[in-house]
Amino acid sequence: MTKVYPNSLILGSPAPEVDACAEPAALTVWRKSLLFNCSGFTVFDAKGSLVFRVDNYSSESRTEIVLMDAAGKPLFAIRRKRLSLADHWQIYEGEGAAPAARPSFSMRKHATLFSSKALARVIPCSRAAGEAGPIYSVEGSFSQRACVVYDERRRPVAEVQRKEAVAGVSFGGDVFRLVVQPDFDAGLAMAVVILLEQMFGSRAAPLKG
Template sequence: MNKIKVHPNVAAASLAVSAAEEKGEAVSLTVWRRSLLFNGKGFTVFDTNGNLVFRVETYSRGSPREVVLMDAHGLALLTVRRKKLSLAEEWLVYDGDGDEPAPRRFTARRNRSLLRTKSLARLSPPRSLDGTGDAPGCRYDVEGSYAGRSLDMFACTSWASGGNQRRRVATVCRKEAAVGLDVFRLIVEPDFEPALAMAMVILLDQMNAS
């Protein structure tokens, strides 16, 4: 396997991602399915210059119930937590480290349909305060094959008038065959949050491990 050179230049990575977003360009990230610090489970994400952007450190041997996505400084950005005592396979996505009163951003459900479908998971906004339905906002669908490192992430917006919009916001694809499946590319479209796209990757990894 080819060696992967990662240079934890925090400032340079932040500037590179911000510059691409300001120019309205897609952000291309390389995801390494391994902890940078402990040479174990987790994720290391870097930009096209090899600078560290995101990281995930996992300490449990099995599939953890909670995973925290951090920036290169170690600051918690998003927390993915498997919901306890749920009949359906559900995960909750919180801002920050997930401690109270951290706002919940999404509930993610794995698609278990017996019908042949490309859909793997759906992220929905929290329920409205009266519990009658989803709060206004975008939901996200993930389609493709995580095992094959081929994913499309779509933002889906519906309006009370009946109209709806669906657009691709991020893509996962394999890099060179020589590096195997533990290194792949995450391409985030303009005007979409790279951290949220990476959280979706974490979700699919957790769902496939459960």
Template sequence: MKAFQRMTKVHPNLASPQRNLLQLTDQGSRREEAEVLTVWRKSLLFNCSGFTVYDAKGNLVFRVDNYGSGCKSEIVLMDATGKPLLSIRKKRQLSLGDHWVIYNGEDSTNPLLSVKHHVSMRHKKSLADVTPFFPSSSSSSFMVEGSYMQRCCILQNNEGQHVAEIRRKEVATSSGGVNFGDDVFQLVVQPEINMCLAMGIVIALDQMTASRPYLIRSWSS
């Protein structure tokens, strides 16, 4: 109950009806303006870990509910009704950095994107590389720069265009600004990238860099 009350202070319209946000490759629903999402690193369900994501109007749009028991071999991003949108899995391999794979829905055979932790002393600002898993994929390549742990990083495409940004959420008050800390932040998504994919990349980044990981930590293929 306390968690619910805390979230209503972030966005009051907790019970607002959600809208049918996106389809993974539907170009017909292309947005004309940036969407500002509020990401809460907590599930609304009791005894669960995960994410709860709201749009600028306070409508619930994405959620991750990872139960304490049962299968934990994947992280599933769902819409507000619980429909699986993406599955994010860690690929176990012999390398210096983490490698996460994003699948469409609950599919386990056709990966969409590869998210690899960037390990380089020459490019210290680069955090991760995001590439389509197959050359024929319509998805673009991206690079993540900045610090996810500081909630200050950008996602840019292969043309150098900033298509998404992670930043701290602050609310202005009469006595000054209120910072919600690391567990509540904003994800600004430009029209050039699908919001669902952007949130999937955020989940992969969270698993790569979080100081207190609480979702799954391994998956082998």
């Protein structure tokens, strides 16, 4: 069976200004749970080690998704914003189970009547008055596995890429690459991927060869 974890790293966008010794993390995302009768994601690093997992037992109408590390520890809880008519989700650290828990980020699908590369925006949720953080924009085509997360200075911090065929075997859309720059949280990058799947996955067009 052809291995699904990363092959050589190829960045399609300019690298951000980071330490010369640091390198981007090349992850392979498999749109499949390792557990029977579950949907979700399984994510490997460049050495083939499991780093993230999502195992969903509930129906397609789910309103909460939990991103876990390899040991099953919750990293982010992702919930659809209540009373929201649009695709608007909130990202909590850990399980986010406490009644007073506040989201760390919110992500909203970009809505426009005109053709646009913009897919979504990721906005930090202030925990105190005047507290702020960088706003990230997602552009490109998730259905074609070709989109980039940019920071406010238009530096690419994460990128979804097609997975190159190995020995003539194509992986299709269920296996793709997530390249994360060293100054960006890989867990948050994967949370963004999960929400892109929620927003665009059901309408994803077949990948072009």
